[in-house]
Amino acid sequence: MQKNTNPKANLPQQQVALPYKKSIEIAVKSIKSRFFRSLITTMSLILAISFYSYIKTNSLIITGIFFSENKTAIQQLSHLGYEIPDNGEAYTATPKERWILVLSLLVCVVGIVNTQLMAVADRFREIGTMKCLGALDRFILRLFLIEATLQGFIGATIGSVAGTVIALLGSLFKFGTVAMIFISINDVIMSITTAIFLGCFLSIIGVLYPALLAAKMQPVEAMRGKD
Amino acid sequence: MKSLNNIVRVDKVLKDFTMGKTIVSVLKGIDLEIKTGEYVSIMGPSGSGKTTLFNMIGGLDKPSSGSVFIDEIDISQLDAYELAWLRCRKIGYIFQTFNIIQVMTALENVTLPMVFAGIADDQARDKGMELLELVGLKERFQHKPFELSGGQQQRVAVARALANDPAIILADEPTGNLDLATGDEIINLLKMLSREKGVTIISATHDLKMLNVSDRVIWISDGKIEKIEHRDELSISLGQIGEK
Ligand SMILES: Nc1ncnc2c1ncn2[C@@H]1O[C@H](COP(=O)(O)OP(=O)(O)O)[C@@H](O)[C@H]1O
Ligand SMILES: [Mg+2]
Numbered sequence: 460m461q462k463n464t465n466p467k468a469n470l471p472q473q474q475v476a477l478p479y480k481k482s483i484e485i486a487v488k489s490i491k492s493r494f495f496r497s498l499i500t501t502m503s504l505i506l507a508i509s510f511y512s513y514i515k516t517n518s519l520i521i522t523g524i525f526f527s528e529n530k531t532a533i534q535q536l537s538h539l540g541y542e543i544p545d546n547g548e549a550y551t552a553t554p555k556e557r558w559i560l561v562l563s564l565l566v567c568v569v570g571i572v573n574t575q576l577m578a579v580a581d582r583f584r585e586i587g588t589m590k591c592l593g594a595l596d597r598f599i600l601r602l603f604l605i606e607a608t609l610q611g612f613i614g615a616t617i618g619s620v621a622g623t624v625i626a627l628l629g630s631l632f633k634f635g636t637v638a639m640i641f642i643s644i645n646d647v648i649m650s651i652t653t654a655i656f657l658g659c660f661l662s663i664i665g666v667l668y669p670a671l672l673a674a675k676m677q678p679v680e681a682m683r684g685k686d
Numbered sequence: 687m688k689s690l691n692n693i694v695r696v697d698k699v700l701k702d703f704t705m706g707k708t709i710v711s712v713l714k715g716i717d718l719e720i721k722t723g724e725y726v727s728i729m730g731p732s733g734s735g736k737t738t739l740f741n742m743i744g745g746l747d748k749p750s751s752g753s754v755f756i757d758e759i760d761i762s763q764l765d766a767y768e769l770a771w772l773r774c775r776k777i778g779y780i781f782q783t784f785n786i787i788q789v790m791t792a793l794e795n796v797t798l799p800m801v802f803a804g805i806a807d808d809q810a811r812d813k814g815m816e817l818l819e820l821v822g823l824k825e826r827f828q829h830k831p832f833e834l835s836g837g838q839q840q841r842v843a844v845a846r847a848l849a850n851d852p853a854i855i856l857a858d859e860p861t862g863n864l865d866l867a868t869g870d871e872i873i874n875l876l877k878m879l880s881r882e883k884g885v886t887i888i889s890a891t892h893d894l895k896m897l898n899v900s901d902r903v904i905w906i907s908d909g910k911i912e913k914i915e916h917r918d919e920l921s922i923s924l925g926q927i928g929e930k
Contacts, residue, residue: 473771473775473804474767474770474771474804475767475770475771475774475802475803475804476802476803476804477801477802478801481801485790488789488790488794489789491789492788492789492830493789584783584785585787585788585789587785588785588786588787589787589798590770590773591744591746591773591779591785592773592774592779592798592799592802592846593770593771593773593774593775593799593802593803594770594802595766595767595770596766598802677746677747678746678747679741679746679747682746682781682785
């Protein structure tokens with residue numbers, strides 16, 4: 460049998476591609492069609508981020524009240540156990556609150572990893588099919604990352620707005636309008652923005668391992684087993 | 687180069703699976719040459735290794751030893767990019783379980799391989815509609831898989847397999863999950879493609895109706911080729927297709 464000098468000679472130098480626009484389109488479609496599953500994935504994120512925003516906004520409100528020098532409100536605060544920060548520093552959450560916050564974010568990531576692993580298992584066949592149609596590992600990875608970012612963005616937006624609103628309304632109830640007057644809108648917006656970034660970040664962290672598993676899967680492995 | 691018109695060549699392919707401590711030998715030395723434009727059926731009982739061979743030829747799995755050549759290129763030599771390119775442009779796959787992507791419409795399923803191939807949106811759309819028309823599902827282009835019957839899903843899969851004008855269509859029991867009438871439709875569709883587009887069709891099956899349309903039937907049993915039969919005369923059977 461005659462040997463080719465270059466065994467790949469008749470392979471054109473073309474490559475498969477998945478433009479970002481298309482990736483986003485597919486990711487959005489996938490989230491929409493699996494709305495319920497996406498909701499479950501984002502639920503723990505919504506809760507954790509709303510807790511984060513609640514704590515953040517509360518700190519802003521309390522700082523505002525301290526700066527207001529409104530006697531009754533400040534007295535109310537010390538009754539509730541809040542310590543007046545020295546030399547005009549901003550009030551920050553108590554160690555206990557921070558500890559719970561870290562825990563809740565951790566639980567949230569674990570929850571995301573869990574639901575995403577299930578989502579990947581559900582989508583073995585889809586992933587395998589895409590690979591048979593010419594998808595590279597990184598297309599699959601990218602699709603999962605985009606989905607997670609979108610889910611993170613939506614979940615964190617809902618969560619942070621909810622947490623902020625609850626904190627504001629709660630303080631308005633407890634302290635009256637003094638809680639609102641000295642709080643800076645910029646700080647609130649900043650806190651919401653931070654929360655959204657944090658949410659996207661957590662969502663991406665949570666999907667990383669499941670998405671890598673999905674991307675690395677061989678088409679035959681993916682196609683075998685359940686429908 | 688004497689073997690240039692062999693689009694597929696399978697050379698001494700062995701495939702073992704390790705399950706715990708036992709090694710199961712599934713393909714026990716398969717040699718096979720398939721010419722461009724041929725319609726080949728791989729017949730054999732369930733468990734004889736048809737799907738395993740299908741996966742080897744399609745570049746979806748690697749032989750334990752031996753080689754598979756597509757257009758005289760040893761596909762085990764290809765890197766991930768070249769392999770993806772081969773799957774995207776050179777081979778169209780049809781599966782027993784249809785494997786239509788559930789979250790996408792019929793048209794989106796058909797255009798997906800064209801997206802991977804870097805074809806422009808409107809061009810892919812036109813081609814997709816053309817292919818859906820070819821398989822008789824033009825009106826259904828916006829339907830999701832769950833709104834389609836098994837036979838219709840398989841026709842979408844056929845259209846999708848044709849998206850990038852592959853040289854080879856690999857079909858693993860394409861009629862296995864269909865009733866007799868819809869199975870016949872798919873068989874006729876494949877035959878029409880082989881005749882009109884000159885696509886090489888390799889179909890694993892135990893559907894005896896495939897015999898009528900095949901140029902060649904390769905009987906395998908227990909991981910070995912039992913016999914190879916030519917069925918040239920019967921392949922020009924007529925009738926059923928003309929109606930649509
Ligand atoms: N990944 C695998 N691991 C272990 N055994 C396998 C695997 N894939 C297939 N087999 C075995 O190989 C044999 C042939 O399977 P298959 O190629 O699917 O046959 P067919 O498609 O002809 O029904 C079967 O006995 C099956 O159990
Ligand atoms: Mg099989």
